[in-house]
Amino acid sequence: MALKPKIAVVIGSTRRTRFADKPAQWMLRQARSRDDIDVEVVDLRDHPLPFFDEVASNAWAPSQSPEAVRWQETVGRYDGYIFVVSEYNHSITGVLKNALDQAYVEWGRKPFTAIAYGSMGGSRALEHLRGIGVELQMVSTHAAVHIGGADFFAVSPMGGNKPIEEFEANFLPSAKAALDELVWWAKATMAAKAAEA
Numbered sequence: 001m002a003l004k005p006k007i008a009v010v011i012g013s014t015r016r017t018r019f020a021d022k023p024a025q026w027m028l029r030q031a032r033s034r035d036d037i038d039v040e041v042v043d044l045r046d047h048p049l050p051f052f053d054e055v056a057s058n059a060w061a062p063s064q065s066p067e068a069v070r071w072q073e074t075v076g077r078y079d080g081y082i083f084v085v086s087e088y089n090h091s092i093t094g095v096l097k098n099a100l101d102q103a104y105v106e107w108g109r110k111p112f113t114a115i116a117y118g119s120m121g122g123s124r125a126l127e128h129l130r131g132i133g134v135e136l137q138m139v140s141t142h143a144a145v146h147i148g149g150a151d152f153f154a155v156s157p158m159g160g161n162k163p164i165e166e167f168e169a170n171f172l173p174s175a176k177a178a179l180d181e182l183v184w185w186a187k188a189t190m191a192a193k194a195a196e197a
Contacts, residue, residue, distance in 0.1 A: 005079040007078060022155060050065055081113075083114040109192070111140070117152055121148025123146060144174065147171065
């Protein structure tokens with residue numbers, strides 16, 4: 001298959017004071033340093049979705065909200081996703097959960113990985129995301145990037161606010177593994193869908 005997978009880096013926080021931009025831009029640079037994928041940022045700030053209030057998932061009935069339809073069209077353009085996951089009270093943000101709920105057809109049979117952060121590296125939030133992804137018929141990579149503990153407090157604005165590059169040696173191996181797996185699964189799912197067409 002000659003086509004390169006088109007991947008979205010989905011920023012899963014919309015708070016004015018969010019930390020998400022720093023890991024998102026770092027992960028974007030890692031992905032863009034490769035020649036086997038095309039990558040773009042999709043920021044939930046650019047998609048002011050209402051709380052999910054449709055009659056059903058768009059797998060069963062077309063969404064009525066114009067913002068939901070625009071969101072579905074946006075995420076539908078990609079072959080895989082890198083979620084930027086902040087941990088709020090041991091889970092993902094409400095805005096990310098709402099965004100996941102606003103589409104169904106568009107997520108299906110596509111892979112995702114993540115760069116997660118928080119005191120525990122966003123691990124609990126990422127586990128929730130993986131469970132949601134399975135229900136949406138997505139494929140989760142095994143590898144992901146976790147920014148936690150001393151590294152998180154060093155780069156966080158509420159801590160040392162240091163450049164993430166000072167600590168990237170701690171994250172580069174997991175970023176490479178996560179991206180390698182994402183590319184493999186994206187190519188596999190693209191080939192399978194092409195064979196079905």
